[in-house]
Amino acid sequence: MLEQHNPDNPALHNPSLRKESFVALGTIGALTAGTALLGGSVSNSGQLWYKRLRKPGFTPPPWVFGPAWTALYGLMSISAWRVWNRPAGPRRSWALALWGLQLGFNALWSPLFFGKHRQREALADIAALGVSLAAYTAVARKVDTGAAWMMVPYLAWVGFASALNEEIVRLNP
Numbered sequence: 001m002l003e004q005h006n007p008d009n010p011a012l013h014n015p016s017l018r019k020e021s022f023v024a025l026g027t028i029g030a031l032t033a034g035t036a037l038l039g040g041s042v043s044n045s046g047q048l049w050y051k052r053l054r055k056p057g058f059t060p061p062p063w064v065f066g067p068a069w070t071a072l073y074g075l076m077s078i079s080a081w082r083v084w085n086r087p088a089g090p091r092r093s094w095a096l097a098l099w100g101l102q103l104g105f106n107a108l109w110s111p112l113f114f115g116k117h118r119q120r121e122a123l124a125d126i127a128a129l130g131v132s133l134a135a136y137t138a139v140a141r142k143v144d145t146g147a148a149w150m151m152v153p154y155l156a157w158v159g160f161a162s163a164l165n166e167e168i169v170r171l172n173p
Helices: 015-045 047-052 062-084 090-115 119-143 145-149 152-171
Strands: none
Touching (some): 047 090, 062 090, 062 119, 062 145, 119 145, 119 152
């Protein structure tokens, strides 16, 4: 459990805070899982359309996406939970609001891209996702450095996915 490695965490010394911490983890996990389930269901329903698109040579094979997103969703959840476990204050609140914002943009991408086949709108969404994700990471760094570092793989993936989305727009006018 990550909390045990942080002796400054008040949840270690107060059982009611410890319970709140696990409720927060469950809530963060449920929000993230809901986003993942939405994305997965819409993505699966759009596979025939996606297979017909012209894609760049750097498109990963389909089997890469499941394990990549599983790891990324896990890291982003633990990151938010670590931030939540830090002392309350404006930076923590701002970081958690930005985390929620990036999760919202994340949840919108699959319905735009796979559901509505709107690659350009999905590209705008993923750009907003990247900005909100970078903002979360910057603010989280001031709250919990480890939480910010957990977002680096996600930032890299969103950068890669943005390039992939942009190339799909270009190749499929």
